[in-house]
Amino acid sequence: MRQNLISPGATELQYEIREIVKKAEKLEKLGMKIFQENIGDPIAKNHKMPQWIKDILKGLMDQDETYGYCHSKGVLETREYLASKTNARKGAQITAEDIIFFNGLGDAISKVYQFLLPTSRVIGPSPAYSTHSSAEAAHANHQPVTYFLDPDNGWLPDLEDLYLKVKYNPNIVGILIINPDNPTGMVYPEDILERMIGIAREFDLFILADEIYLNILYNGAETKSIAELIGDVPAISMKGISKEIPWPGSRCGWTEFYNRDKDPAFSRLCKALEDAKMIEVCSTKLPQMAIPMIMEHPNYKAYRKDVNQRIGERSKIISGLLSNIDGIRFNPTFGAFYNTIIFEDNVLNRNQKMKIKDEKVQSLLDSWIDESMSLDKRFVYYLLAAKGICVVPVSSFCSELLGFRVTLLEENEETLRYIFKEIKEGIEEYLNS
Numbered sequence: 001m002r003q004n005l006i007s008p009g010a011t012e013l014q015y016e017i018r019e020i021v022k023k024a025e026k027l028e029k030l031g032m033k034i035f036q037e038n039i040g041d042p043i044a045k046n047h048k049m050p051q052w053i054k055d056i057l058k059g060l061m062d063q064d065e066t067y068g069y070c071h072s073k074g075v076l077e078t079r080e081y082l083a084s085k086t087n088a089r090k091g092a093q094i095t096a097e098d099i100i101f102f103n104g105l106g107d108a109i110s111k112v113y114q115f116l117l118p119t120s121r122v123i124g125p126s127p128a129y130s131t132h133s134s135a136e137a138a139h140a141n142h143q144p145v146t147y148f149l150d151p152d153n154g155w156l157p158d159l160e161d162l163y164l165k166v167k168y169n170p171n172i173v174g175i176l177i178i179n180p181d182n183p184t185g186m187v188y189p190e191d192i193l194e195r196m197i198g199i200a201r202e203f204d205l206f207i208l209a210d211e212i213y214l215n216i217l218y219n220g221a222e223t224k225s226i227a228e229l230i231g232d233v234p235a236i237s238m239k240g241i242s243k244e245i246p247w248p249g250s251r252c253g254w255t256e257f258y259n260r261d262k263d264p265a266f267s268r269l270c271k272a273l274e275d276a277k278m279i280e281v282c283s284t285k286l287p288q289m290a291i292p293m294i295m296e297h298p299n300y301k302a303y304r305k306d307v308n309q310r311i312g313e314r315s316k317i318i319s320g321l322l323s324n325i326d327g328i329r330f331n332p333t334f335g336a337f338y339n340t341i342i343f344e345d346n347v348l349n350r351n352q353k354m355k356i357k358d359e360k361v362q363s364l365l366d367s368w369i370d371e372s373m374s375l376d377k378r379f380v381y382y383l384l385a386a387k388g389i390c391v392v393p394v395s396s397f398c399s400e401l402l403g404f405r406v407t408l409l410e411e412n413e414e415t416l417r418y419i420f421k422e423i424k425e426g427i428e429e430y431l432n433s
Contacts, residue, residue, distance in 0.1 A: 023368060023381065024390045030360050035419050037406045038390045040182070040337060042246040045409035050303060053245065056293045057286070066286055072278045074101030074254065075288040082239075082254065082291070091228035092235070092258035100273060101283040105212055105240045105253035106131050112208065112236065112255070113139040115272040116173070121145045122208055123165060124176035125157060127183050127340060127397035127405075132176055132210065144398050145172060151329050151342045151401065155186035159195055166203050174206045175199065179223060180213040180335025183397050183405040185315075187221045187335035193229050200233050206266050207235040212253070213336040215244050215304060218312030221334035227258060234259045234266035241287060243336075244304070245294060250287035311337050314408045314416060321420045327431045333408065340394055342403035348375035352433045354386035354426055361385050376402035379430060387422045 024034045036044060043049070060066050073079065079096035087093050102108040113122070113135045122136050126146035133144040147162035149155045166172050175196060179188040200207050209226035217223065226237055240253030260270045277283075294300060315333050322341060323330040329342040350371070356362045365385040369378060374395040383389050383404075394403035406423070410416040 020380065020384070020390055020392060023364075023384060026364055027361060027385065027388065030358065030364075032358075032361065032388050034384075035389045035410075035415075037410075037419065038392050040243065040407055040409065041248050042243075042337070042409050042411075043248060045407065046411040046415075047246065047307075047409070049245075049247075050299065052297060052299055053290075053294055056290055056297070060286060060289055060293075066289060068285070070282045070285045070288065072280070072282050073097075073274065074099065074283065075285060078288045078291050079254075081295075082256070085295075086225075086227050086237075086256060089225055089228045091225070092230050094227075094256055094258065098257040098260065098270075099254055100277050101252065101254045101288055102277075103253075103283045104242065104251040105210070105238050107251075107283075108238055108253050108255050109210075110135050111273055111276055112269075115269060115276070119171050120173040121169065121171045122174040122176050123147055123162065123169075123172050125149050125178060125181065127394055127399040127401065129178055129182045129210070130397060132178070133398040136176075145169065146398060149181070149184060149186065151184075151331060151340075155181065155184040155331055155340070156189075156192060157196070159192070159199075162196065163199055166199055166205070172203075172205065174208050176208045176210065177226065178210040178213075179226075180216060180221075182210075182213065182336050183338050183392075183394075184331070184340045185333025185336050185338050185408075186331070187217060187223045190222075190224050190229065193224065193226070197226075197229055197231065197233055201231070204263075205233075206263070206269075207233060209235060209237045211237050212240045212243050214239070216308060216311065216337065217335045218308045219315060219332070219334050223335070227256070230258050232259055232262055234263050236270075241291060241294075247287065251284055252287035252291075310411070311408050314410070314413075315339070317413070317416060318406070318408065318420050321417070321424050322427075325424060325427055328403070328427065337408040338405055339408060340397075340403060340405045342394065342401050343376065343379075347431055348379065348402060350375070350378065352379070352382075352430045354382045354429050354433070356386050374402065376404060380404055382430060383423065383426045387426050389419060389422055389426070391423075 079099040083094050083096050109131050118140050123145045137144045148158040150158050235258040237256040242248040257270045260267050319332050327344050327347040333339045368381050376393040376395050380393045391404040391406050394401050
């Protein structure tokens with residue numbers, strides 16, 4: 001072509017969570033059974049939507065109104081409902097005008113970073129959730145800027161690392177907080193959130209809070225929403241129903257603006273997001289209409305409590321199988337539905353293997369492995385080829401740590417125990433080979 005067609009930042013748009021699926025599909029064609037532990041889709045892992053939720057959706061399908069456009073920012077009645085839910089927390093106070101619906105949080109994430117200046121950076125956690133880190137890096141045409149989550153301190157953020165990076169990088173305009181965290185399953189204590197908000201206040205930054213897992217807490221964990229603690233600091237909270245109801249196929253997420261009137265530059269960002277949404281007409285209407293009806297249903301709180309309890313029980317089963325393996329660092333999880341397992345320093349090398357019986361599978365694996373590959377990605381490919389278990393390497397989460405992320409979603413306990421017993425045996429075989 002007469003000119004380059006893509007920006008340098010396009011090279012940052014990589015999503016190993018789904019890239020590894022392409023490898024798994026090739027193994028499936030050879031007849032191998034694959035266990036997908038790479039993506040947070042509860043429905044794919046045997047979660048059954050309650051009949052009362054299905055009945056709500058069936059009722060909405062009988063209404064002619066369901067099939068038309070809604071307001072560009074989203075269904076007004078639902079935005080008013082969500083604003084009242086936030087205001088009931090007695091923190092930041094908002095109206096329906098501070099809420100915009102998007103086609104999933106991925107859509108919202110890309111929009112937020114898209115309208116920042118390329119030189120304006122949002123510092124996020126590492127290990128990082130790929131959708132955030134890739135979108136932020138792509139907008140800036142540069143690698144992500146991150147603060148360290150410490151596996152030796154329960155995955156809590158290294159606040160000194162965050163403070164110094166903010167202090168000495170004047171291009172940082174915002175701090176990303178994912179609470180509960182993906183990929184680690186860590187839940188932010190209130191005092192840590194307050195200190196991070198304090199850093200934002202000191203350096204005149206905004207907070208970007210991804211809170212899609214906020215109501216997925218278990219094993220005694222507690223936290224607070226950013227709205228409850230934000231004070232007068234500008235912030236955007238990102239929420240959705242794909243994980244909580246859970247309804248990932250709804251593609252229904254929204255942003256809430258806090259303190260948009262406190263800073264002119266932040267107010268202009270909020271206005272840009274509103275204007276961009278006006279051009280698109282509206283996001284999918286049916287799930288928006290369903291939100292108040294589902295969340296106010298008399299069964300909802302008990303349903304959510306039961307689902308959280310079962311995730312917590314699965315977390316304990318996984319901990320019992322993996323926590324005492326030599327060569328790894330294991331932290332129990334308390335929120336969301338992931339666990340990130342780290343290999344100890346210097347335990348991985350390029351000579352390690354797992355036994356693979358099928359020559360065709362071995363041939364495929366050999367074609368995937370190369371000398372430039374990160375050592376944890378090499379392990380992940382061996383685990384896939386030898387055990388049929390699809391996980392994600394930690395190095396793909398914008399991290400220098402080596403390890404892998406699993407989900408806590410498998411609802412069939414026999415299958416769950418089988419998967420993690422196989423992972424345990426795979427780790428031990430690989431490290432001892």
